[in-house]
Amino acid sequence: MAEASRRRLLRTGILLAALGIGALGVLLLYTTPRPDAREAVGQEAAAVPVIAHRVESRVVQPRTELAGVVEARRSVELFAETDGRVVELGAEELDRVEEGQLLARIDTRMARVAVDRARAAVARTRSELELARLSLARRRSLAERDATSAAALDEAENQERVAAASQREARAALEEALDRLGKKIIRAPFAGALRSFPLEEGEYVQSGQRIAELLDLERVRVQVGLSDREIVEVRPGAPASLRLEALPGESFTGSIVRVGSASDSETKKFPVQVELPNQEGRLLPGMVARIVLELGGAETLTVIPRDATRDEYGLRFVFVLERDGGADLWVARRRRIQVRELPFLPADLAVTSGLEPGEEIAVSGLRQLRHGAPVRLLRSDAS
Numbered sequence: 001m002a003e004a005s006r007r008r009l010l011r012t013g014i015l016l017a018a019l020g021i022g023a024l025g026v027l028l029l030y031t032t033p034r035p036d037a038r039e040a041v042g043q044e045a046a047a048v049p050v051i052a053h054r055v056e057s058r059v060v061q062p063r064t065e066l067a068g069v070v071e072a073r074r075s076v077e078l079f080a081e082t083d084g085r086v087v088e089l090g091a092e093e094l095d096r097v098e099e100g101q102l103l104a105r106i107d108t109r110m111a112r113v114a115v116d117r118a119r120a121a122v123a124r125t126r127s128e129l130e131l132a133r134l135s136l137a138r139r140r141s142l143a144e145r146d147a148t149s150a151a152a153l154d155e156a157e158n159q160e161r162v163a164a165a166s167q168r169e170a171r172a173a174l175e176e177a178l179d180r181l182g183k184k185i186i187r188a189p190f191a192g193a194l195r196s197f198p199l200e201e202g203e204y205v206q207s208g209q210r211i212a213e214l215l216d217l218e219r220v221r222v223q224v225g226l227s228d229r230e231i232v233e234v235r236p237g238a239p240a241s242l243r244l245e246a247l248p249g250e251s252f253t254g255s256i257v258r259v260g261s262a263s264d265s266e267t268k269k270f271p272v273q274v275e276l277p278n279q280e281g282r283l284l285p286g287m288v289a290r291i292v293l294e295l296g297g298a299e300t301l302t303v304i305p306r307d308a309t310r311d312e313y314g315l316r317f318v319f320v321l322e323r324d325g326g327a328d329l330w331v332a333r334r335r336r337i338q339v340r341e342l343p344f345l346p347a348d349l350a351v352t353s354g355l356e357p358g359e360e361i362a363v364s365g366l367r368q369l370r371h372g373a374p375v376r377l378l379r380s381d382a383s
Contacts, residue, residue, distance in 0.1 A: 047329065047376040051364040052321055053308055057357050060350070061298045062343045064230060068222040070244075070287040072215035073275060075195070080205040081183040082106060093197040096217075096281075097188040103212060104186045104199055111181040118174035125167040132156075132163035192216045195285075220276055220283045221257075224291050225269025233295040233343055234259055240274045243290045244283070252276050252283065256293070295343065302351040308363040309339065309349060316349075319369050321360040321377065332362060334371040 090102030097103070139156035142148035197212045205211065222242065226234065236259055242252045254276030263270050274291055276283060310317045316339050319332040337354030355361070360377075362369060369375070 047374040048332075048365050048368045049376045049378055050319075050321070050332070050362040050369070052360045052377045053305060053363045055302060055304060055351070055355050055357050055359045055361060057300055057302045059298050060301045060303060060342065060345070062233065062295045062345065063292055064226070064295065065290055065292045066224040066226075068224045068274075068289050068291050070283050070285055070289055071221050071223070072192075072217055072285050073219040073221050074190075074216045076189060076214050077210055078103070078186060078189075078212040078214060080106070080186070080207055080209045080211055082111075082180060083206050084108075084110075084184060084204070086199055086201055086203045086205060089199060089201050091188075091194060091197065093194055095197075096193050097191065097214070099188055099191045101188045102185065103188055103194075103197070106184040106186075106205065108181060108184045111177070111184050114177040115174070115181050118170065118177040121170040122167070122174050125163065125170040129160070129163040129167045132160040136160045186211065188214060190214070190216055191218065215285060217278055217281055217283075217285075220278045220285070222274045222276075222289050222291055224272055224274070224293075225264065225267055226272055227269065228263070229343065230295070231259065231270040231272070234272060234293060239294055240276075241292045242274070242276055242283075243292075245288045245290075247282070301342075302355060302357060303342070303345075303348050304339075304351055304355070304361065305363055306347055306349050308361050308366075309337070310366055318355065319362040319366060320355075321362060321375060324374065330375045330377055332369045332371070332373050332375050334369075 084106035086104055087107050088102070088105035090104065091097050136156040136159070139148055139153045143150070143153045192214045195213045195215050199205070199211050234256060236256050238256045240254050240256055242254060244250070244252075254274050256272060257275045258271075258273040260271035272293075274293075304318070308318055315336060317334055317336050320335050321330050322333055323329075324331045335354060338352040339349040340352055342348050342350050362375065364378075365375075
């Protein structure tokens with residue numbers, strides 16, 4: 001009886017052990033990764049994360065942006081050209097004035113006296129000249145009848161010449177007196193703003209004394225410096241736009257008016273002058289400006305970031321990103337391309353061969369990439 005019980009227990013243990021082994025086999029069957037799955041997981045773990053850029057063609061307008069300071073198109077310093085006391089002022093410092101507007105009047109009393117004296121001298125010499133001409137005519141008439149001597153005729157001719165010279169001298173003195181009188185009145189040579197005008201009524205001024213500085217603000221000018229590579233791309237008349245730090249969000253349009261033919265000896269830059277209309281007077285001398293120059297004609301080019309390329313002994317390479325079959329994995333393929341520089345766009349290159357629009361290239365992680373290496377894509381903002 002005991003022997004039978006032991007045999008039943010043994011059979012039960014063997015059966016339970018067989019069932020356990022079978023269950024373990026089934027569990028291993030469904031939980032053990034397949035070789036291809038293990039390979040995919042390994043590839044994903046080894047994938048290099050990169051930022052992708054989609055190659056596209058776009059219109060490229062070469063341009064450069066430079067800093068400058070707004071200046072008046074022209075400015076003049078006005079000086080007194082005669083001595084005297086200021087009896088009238090027609091403007092004050094910082095005023096805007098019109099062309100021909102009175103700025104200052106200097107006492108004209110002595111100048112008017114000099115003009116009257118000069119006019120009297122002209123009238124006297126005119127009479128003397130008329131008398132000398134009549135006397136000469138009589139002497140010539142008498143000489144034709146042999147009724148006067150040759151010496152008397154010579155004397156009459158000399159008197160006529162002296163009277164004519166006196167007449168010319170008197171007229172010159174009158175012109176000089178009128179010029180002195182005109183210089184007693186100082187007017188604005190053009191419309192503009194008085195940057196300085198330190199005169200006071202009653203003040204005595206002397207010839208050569210600086211009395212005002214006048215700025216022409218109808219148009220303003222900004223001068224910038226270009227490198228030798230940049231200067232060859234600019235021409236007078238090319239458009240330019242201006243932005244001011246003092247007026248954010250606004251843009252003003254002008255054009256290039258002058259291009260320097262020699263570089264500055266200190267900065268080695270070529271001067272370029274840009275002028276802008278300023279009828280509203282919002283552009284003031286001394287304002288800091290950013291000038292954008294559009295240079296050359298626009299072109300449709302395949303452009304890629306310079307950071308997406310590797311330069312190896314003068315040859316350019318990129319890593320083109322391709323799907324690895326039907327999986328979600330991508331691989332990097334090293335490819336040689338031909339490029340050219342873009343003037344004024346140092347961060348970009350124009351592709352001449354080796355890439356087509358629509359292809360994806362890596363713009364990061366280039367040092368970790370090798371031909372055929374798996375990658376994990378991170379889209380860039382530009383893609």
